[in-house]
Amino acid sequence: MRIVSLLPAATDIVAALGLSASLVGRTHECDWPPREVAEVPVVTGAELDQDVLTSREISDAVGGSAHSGSSLYTLDTEALAALRPDVVLTQDLCAVCAVSYERVSRAVRLLDADTRVLSLEPRTLDDVLDCLVTVGELLGVRERALRLRAELRDRLDRLRDAVAGLDRPRVAAIEWLDPLWPAGHWVPEQITAAGGEPLLAAPGEHTEPVEWSAVRAARPDVLLVLPCGFPPERTLREAELLTTLPGWPELPAVRSGRVWVLDGPSYYNRPGPRVVRGAEVLAHVLHGVRAGEAVAPAEARPFPGR
16 A cells, blocks of 8 residues: 555554555655654645744735645645555645645546545544544554544543543633634634633634634633644744733733643644644643643743743
């Protein structure tokens, strides 16, 4: 089986199913597990340099006439053809998160091969876990996928038991800084599983930008900062986008020192098996409860100026 993953979450799933050795192609953003994917050929690129542009500049480019989702990424169709994939894993959920399903389908139709394309479109926590089985069935490891899904569900059940009966703080999660964008899809369920009450977005919701006044009006007890595609270090470079907003010091989460920077790409932005670890990290952030391994500073750190 020769697998090309055009979605970081799909690469996570392939690795979790023990099939990293079958990966023959990946995106430039596929970075987990580091050792297993490092030598896998890259078949995509990005037209925007996130290390140089600000959040506002990135947002303007995404929404402007020069870019529209799939044009944010390049796909090396010649390299894809040379890899002779049996399976290509992609997505059609977010127009700005990866190469579009339409573009991938067009590229695969040009291949002189019997290549199957699987598009993953999870919106809820259950959807994310079910994708493990969907991928596992296609790759011939259904029983392994069923066991993994059961293990992850068991971890979530243990997490819910660990926080049962505790006060549930009101939590706002921000997945983009400028403009402010609340985290939807599976993130509200991660918050609930960790013992919090999610604000600004409902489970499964594909959100839209909100005004800062909406965040202030929600008066969150805890504020989670987990921009899509930004590791914590990149997020911290733009901390002033929040700390200079009117009324920032009066926000309950700020006054109580409960503003956190989280590793969005690893645990919250990507619909892969590590979303369960993300919920476990949140239990530590919200309640000081340990679930699984101890939380490392790279996974959750206090927001500066809180």
